[in-house]
Amino acid sequence: DTGVSQDPRHKITKRGQNVTFRCDPISEHNRLYWYRQTLGQGPEFLTYFQNEAQLEKSRLLSDRFSAERPKGSFSTLEIQRTEQGDSAMYLCASSFWGSAGVPYGENIQYFGAGTRLSVL
Amino acid sequence: DAKTTQPPSMDCAEGRAANLPCNHSTISGNEYVYWYRQIHSQGPQYIIHGLKNNETNEMASLIITEDRKSSTLILPHAMLRDTAVYYCIVRRIYKLSFGAGTTVTVRA
Numbered sequence: 714d715t716g717v718s719q720d721p722r723h724k725i726t727k728r729g730q731n732v733t734f735r736c737d738p739i740s741e742h743n744r745l746y747w748y749r750q751t752l753g754q755g756p757e758f759l760t761y762f763q764n765e766a767q768l769e770k771s772r773l774l775s776d777r778f779s780a781e782r783p784k785g786s787f788s789t790l791e792i793q794r795t796e797q798g799d800s801a802m803y804l805c806a807s808s809f810w811g812s813a814g815v816p817y818g819e820n821i822q823y824f825g826a827g828t829r830l831s832v833l
Numbered sequence: 834d835a836k837t838t839q840p841p842s843m844d845c846a847e848g849r850a851a852n853l854p855c856n857h858s859t860i861s862g863n864e865y866v867y868w869y870r871q872i873h874s875q876g877p878q879y880i881i882h883g884l885k886n887n888e889t890n891e892m893a894s895l896i897i898t899e900d901r902k903s904s905t906l907i908l909p910h911a912m913l914r915d916t917a918v919y920y921c922i923v924r925r926i927y928k929l930s931f932g933a934g935t936t937v938t939v940r941a
Contacts, residue, residue: 746928755920755931756877769927804876822929824876
């Protein structure tokens with residue numbers, strides 16, 4: 714049973730460096746989501762893809778952040794010129810969106826274990 | 834999405850039922866109630882969801898009031914490994930909007 718896989722699990726970097734995280738969704742899932750979670754808070758939505766198309770970006774996703782899903786399978790999230798405020802857990806989720814007319818509410822998102830980023 | 838209100842924390846005894854309340858008084862007719870939990874340092878885990886009817890699966894039961902303004906997640910026999918933050922989410926669109934959740938501590 715392969716769930717959502719995220720790599721690396723932990724990343725320590727110095728301020729100003731670039732970092733890239735990878736997410737491999739559940740194989741048949743066509744939707745992929747990124748969330749960010751800071752200490753003591755619930756996860757916050759960043760962006761999501763349907764296949765390779767990025768359909769929505771939160772205002773939390775500043776210009777230093779970029780996400781891609783080039784072939785509609787795995788996704789990467791890159792943060793350029795990291796700042797201490799970027800320290801957080803970055804979570805990836807995936808879901809299967811089968812057909813029009815199915816309520817969004819029936820579209821269950823399954824999460825990976827996350828990548829914890831520490832910016833020194 | 835509608836906002837939810839949950840108690841910040843609760844304790845329960847191992848082996849007993851845990852009843853987790855959630856208020857969502859501004860819920861709309863097409864918004865679903867979702868429950869996730871997050872065990873320390875792990876990603877959120879889906880538990881259950883429902884629209885109007887009560888739901889049950891192998892993990893929990895979800896009881897939604899007739900007016901849909903509140904719901905209760907029931908863990909029938911709480912185990913130590915159920916200690917986690919439990920999030921009640923009212924969802925209509927693609928994204929999940931997490932609040933602060935309820936920190937549930939199961940005690941031996």
